[in-house]
Amino acid sequence: MSISLENKISTAQNLTAALSRVGDKNNVFGFDMIGEALQFVEIEGLPTNKHEEFKYCNVDAVFRKEFKEINNSFSEINMPPVVVDAINVYIINGRFESVSGKAEGLVICDLVAAQKTHKEVVEKNLGAHAKPTSSVFVALNTAYCQKGLFVYVEKNAKIDKPVYIHYLTDPISVSVINPRTLIVCGAGSNVQIIDDYYSKGANFFSTHTSEIVVGENAQVKHYKIQNEGDNAFGVITTEVVQSSNSVYDAATFIFSGSLVRNNHHVRLFGQNIEAHLNGLIIGRHNALIDNHTYIDHAMPNCNTNELYKGIAYEKSSLVFNGKIMVRRDAQKTNAYQSSKNILMSDDASIYTKPQLEIYADDVKCSHGTSTGKVDEDALFYLKARGIGDESARKLLLQAFAQELIDKIEIPSLHDKVLELFEESLK
Amino acid sequence: MANEILEEHINSEYKWGFTTDIESDTFKKGLNEDVIRLLSHKKNEPEWMLEFRLKSYRYWLTMKEPSNWAYFPYPKIDFQEISYYSAPKVKPELASLDEVDPELLKTFEKLGISLEEQKRLTGVSSNIAVDAVFDSISVKTTFRETLAEKGIIFCSFSEAVQEHPDLIKKYMGMVVPYTDNYYAALNGAVFSDGSFCYIPKGVRCPMELSTYFRINSSGTGQFERTLIVADEESYVSYLEGCTAPQRDENQLHAAIVEIIAHKNAEVKYSTVQNWYPGDKNGVGGIFNFVTKRGLCVGDYSKISWTQVETGSAITWKYPSVILKGDNSVGEFYSVALTNNHQQADTGTKMIHLGKNTKSTIISKGISAGVSNNSYRGLVQIKKGAVNARNFSQCDSLLMGDKCGAHTFPYIEIKDKTAVVEHEATTSKIGEDQLFYCNQRGISTEKAIGLIVNGYCREVLNKLPMEFAIEAQKLLAISLEGSVG
Numbered sequence: 001m002s003i004s005l006e007n008k009i010s011t012a013q014n015l016t017a018a019l020s021r022v023g024d025k026n027n028v029f030g031f032d033m034i035g036e037a038l039q040f041v042e043i044e045g046l047p048t049n050k051h052e053e054f055k056y057c058n059v060d061a062v063f064r065k066e067f068k069e070i071n072n073s074f075s076e077i078n079m080p081p082v083v084v085d086a087i088n089v090y091i092i093n094g095r096f097e098s099v100s101g102k103a104e105g106l107v108i109c110d111l112v113a114a115q116k117t118h119k120e121v122v123e124k125n126l127g128a129h130a131k132p133t134s135s136v137f138v139a140l141n142t143a144y145c146q147k148g149l150f151v152y153v154e155k156n157a158k159i160d161k162p163v164y165i166h167y168l169t170d171p172i173s174v175s176v177i178n179p180r181t182l183i184v185c186g187a188g189s190n191v192q193i194i195d196d197y198y199s200k201g202a203n204f205f206s207t208h209t210s211e212i213v214v215g216e217n218a219q220v221k222h223y224k225i226q227n228e229g230d231n232a233f234g235v236i237t238t239e240v241v242q243s244s245n246s247v248y249d250a251a252t253f254i255f256s257g258s259l260v261r262n263n264h265h266v267r268l269f270g271q272n273i274e275a276h277l278n279g280l281i282i283g284r285h286n287a288l289i290d291n292h293t294y295i296d297h298a299m300p301n302c303n304t305n306e307l308y309k310g311i312a313y314e315k316s317s318l319v320f321n322g323k324i325m326v327r328r329d330a331q332k333t334n335a336y337q338s339s340k341n342i343l344m345s346d347d348a349s350i351y352t353k354p355q356l357e358i359y360a361d362d363v364k365c366s367h368g369t370s371t372g373k374v375d376e377d378a379l380f381y382l383k384a385r386g387i388g389d390e391s392a393r394k395l396l397l398q399a400f401a402q403e404l405i406d407k408i409e410i411p412s413l414h415d416k417v418l419e420l421f422e423e424s425l426k
Numbered sequence: 427m428a429n430e431i432l433e434e435h436i437n438s439e440y441k442w443g444f445t446t447d448i449e450s451d452t453f454k455k456g457l458n459e460d461v462i463r464l465l466s467h468k469k470n471e472p473e474w475m476l477e478f479r480l481k482s483y484r485y486w487l488t489m490k491e492p493s494n495w496a497y498f499p500y501p502k503i504d505f506q507e508i509s510y511y512s513a514p515k516v517k518p519e520l521a522s523l524d525e526v527d528p529e530l531l532k533t534f535e536k537l538g539i540s541l542e543e544q545k546r547l548t549g550v551s552s553n554i555a556v557d558a559v560f561d562s563i564s565v566k567t568t569f570r571e572t573l574a575e576k577g578i579i580f581c582s583f584s585e586a587v588q589e590h591p592d593l594i595k596k597y598m599g600m601v602v603p604y605t606d607n608y609y610a611a612l613n614g615a616v617f618s619d620g621s622f623c624y625i626p627k628g629v630r631c632p633m634e635l636s637t638y639f640r641i642n643s644s645g646t647g648q649f650e651r652t653l654i655v656a657d658e659e660s661y662v663s664y665l666e667g668c669t670a671p672q673r674d675e676n677q678l679h680a681a682i683v684e685i686i687a688h689k690n691a692e693v694k695y696s697t698v699q700n701w702y703p704g705d706k707n708g709v710g711g712i713f714n715f716v717t718k719r720g721l722c723v724g725d726y727s728k729i730s731w732t733q734v735e736t737g738s739a740i741t742w743k744y745p746s747v748i749l750k751g752d753n754s755v756g757e758f759y760s761v762a763l764t765n766n767h768q769q770a771d772t773g774t775k776m777i778h779l780g781k782n783t784k785s786t787i788i789s790k791g792i793s794a795g796v797s798n799n800s801y802r803g804l805v806q807i808k809k810g811a812v813n814a815r816n817f818s819q820c821d822s823l824l825m826g827d828k829c830g831a832h833t834f835p836y837i838e839i840k841d842k843t844a845v846v847e848h849e850a851t852t853s854k855i856g857e858d859q860l861f862y863c864n865q866r867g868i869s870t871e872k873a874i875g876l877i878v879n880g881y882c883r884e885v886l887n888k889l890p891m892e893f894a895i896e897a898q899k900l901l902a903i904s905l906e907g908s909v910g
Binding site: 343 | 809822824825826828829830831832833834835837838839840841842844845846847848849850851852853854
């Protein structure tokens with residue numbers, strides 16, 4: 001069955017036809033939820049760049065492609081070598097495939113199974129944080145996701161090895177994939193999660209939607225590595241909710257992609273919460289990489305920090321749109337945001353839109369953004385010491401990025417990312 | 427100075443809220459092509475002007491009213507419920523001040539711009555030439571002769587249409603075309619008057635030029651147009667002040683200001699905007715939806731906007747600079763203060779097209795009461811704008827826990843040689859700062875006045891002397907009662 005995404009939307013108009021999918025035993029969502037999602041898609045339609053949230057992110061390119069819906073068949077996946085000692089989870093073409101390794105207090109399975117074994121947790125959280133009506137892409141994901149991933153860290157469990165989730169995509173034909181993830185970290189738990197998006201130049205569009213629940217006193221480290229080649233399109237939504245005294249520390253590294261739109265939202269429903277969002281983005285060729293972050297300070301005494309750095313080569317465009325919301329009750333909030341960018345080519349462009357929306361008075365919030373080229377003085381200094389132009393530039397870019405790469409606390413992952421970074425500068 | 431502030435504190439309310447009983451010639455409410463024809467006829471305008479108005483009007487009809495994009499709901503404006511022309515019944519051409527309606531002169535005296543006084547002081551170079559716009563009509567322009575000697579044209583827009591049609595035809599709509607936005611199109615159709623200023627080649631304007639706007643009649647809107655053209659190697663500093671009477675209806679003010687700076691010219695435009703902000707419960711007040719834009723058309727030209735915004739129920743205002751000439755400079759200094767139910771959404775756009783262009787943005791927002799204050803700005807570096815440089819700083823100060831302060835900067839960079847920096851902070855007045863003042867015998871209210879003035883100094887310093895004093899007082903008064 002070959003359908004373009006537009007057709008997909010128009011089929012959405014035919015609700016009865018679409019609802020027949022409810023019978024799909026691999027979709028975890030019920031009749032009502034899928035109905036709601038499809039109805040939302042029908043009403044909203046797809047965003048254009050007249051839409052404020054998609055001002056710089058033209059998703060039209062996605063719809064010019066004829067996407068085939070994915071079948072179970074896929075070519076042999078070229079798995080990248082596993083370098084990190086971890087509990088490995090494989091999501092292949094958007095479906096949960098397998099898990100190797102286990103740890104005490106850790107449950108990893110597909111969402112359909114989890115619905116039986118962890119009914120309460122799934123019912124309470126799934127679709128509650130990434131509501132189908134929050135965006136068209138989440139709605140599409142809700143309606144069409146199959147075999148989602150469920151990760152559950154029990155109360156007070158400390159998972160020593162990181163949970164390494166491999167999102168491998170390599171379909172035979174141009175496809176839409178709809179991976180779905182729910183990660184629930186119980187109170188007092190401690191876990192490291194690695195999302196590794198990898199593809200060897202496949203042509204696809206992903207609506208990956210994750211929900212991450214960070215319980216009271218829990219500590220979650222979340223690394224994201226996006227390196228899916230120049231034909232990958234994706235609108236990726238990550239919804240994080242945090243309870244009191246928890247720490248969520250995220251670092252995103254993007255090395256390739258044709259159109260990557262990351263919506264990283266963190267909601268602080270508690271006090272004394274700490275959240276960090278960091279990102280390093282390398283734009284090559286014609287890539288459009290759009291990072292939207294949103295931090296919602298709903299309660300007092302929370303600290304959040306954001307640092308995003310971008311390097312734009314060739315004809316790439318980088319977008320950073322960061323929003324910090326401080327609600328009326330969120331007194332004593334500290335929120336900082338910083339975005340720094342380097343333009344490497346005359347055809348590259350950078351759009352930044354750091355936003356503060358503040359309704360409480362006893363707060364300290366600031367944002368800063370700067371965009372420029374490689375510092376000529378620094379370059380001269382290095383050249384004067386006999387370092388060639390190219391090496392000198394590379395050195396300076398490395399210095400620019402090091403701060404973010406060093407946020408990775410797993411040595412083997414640190415080296416892998418550093419290697420990817422160095423490769424992407426070539 | 428401090429005593430004055432204290433005094434002003436005590437008699438809080440909006441002190442410019444009086445109305446003047448002047449017989450005025452006001453159109454019936456409503457808007458259609460006939461109204462525009464009548465307006466044009468009344469002003470004895472040439473055919474091309476009427477054409478421009480009708481073109482704007484027809485375009486306006488095809489446009490949709492912008493709504494829901496900002497944070498605040500506001501009552502829908504019924505454009506048929508507005509009278510598009512209101513003029514004091516005085517002869518349009520006045521030979522001397524004696525002919526001006528004495529009531530009107532009193533009004534201006536109350537406003538603190540005594541035209542009489544100014545007349546007497548002719549010849550003092552530090553003086554200010556004033557063009558007073560009452561409701562929609564320019565009432566009197568002072569110092570015209572003095573300025574004419576230097577070849578400077580400073581008159582009402584209507585007069586300019588009659589006397590300098592070539593200049594108007596050439597420059598009107600050059601920076602803000604009628605197709606620009608909804609309110610610009612409306613203004614193009616119904617603008618009644620405004621000021622026109624032309625500084626010829628190589629002339630440095632010897633005095634500050636000033637326009638004073640006042641809305642007086644009820645049920646009217648004010649739609650004026652200001653056009654400033656600075657020819658090569660010239661300089662002018664221009665001031666604009668606005669007040670309106672207290673009314674419990676919302677009145678619309680949709681103005682256009684266009685500035686054109688040729689090679690090596692410099693224009694400094696300062697505004698103290700103090701339209702009626704509505705009462706404590708948010709009833710009434712002016713909707714201030716204006717389009718202000720400057721074009722640095724020549725190399726090495728400079729346009730600088732300084733604004734102190736304390737009035738209006740709702741302000742949408744983004745004085746912008748298009749930096750087209752190489753090495754041109756754009757500046758924006760703003761203090762926006764909102765209290766009670768006021769809503770301000772203001773900022774700037776700096777569009778860099780030329781090489782080595784520079785822009786600076788300093789914005790200071792202060793919110794008190796239950797008001798919302800937003801900075802919304804755009805810095806755009808187009809491809810080919812080699813070595814463009816921008817620095818932006820937006821600070822917000824929150825007074826009380828019911829107000830909001832927001833920052834929405836848009837930064838778009840398409841040239842790799844650009845260097846762009848943006849900083850924003852939000853904070854409140856520190857307890858320690860207040861304690862320090864209290865300890866030295868300065869009351870909390872006075873201390874806040876001091877701290878706010880210190881916070882705004884960077885911007886206030888950019889204002890011409892006379893305005894700086896007025897602005898400082900204004901800030902103190904507007905904050906009255908916000909100490910919690």
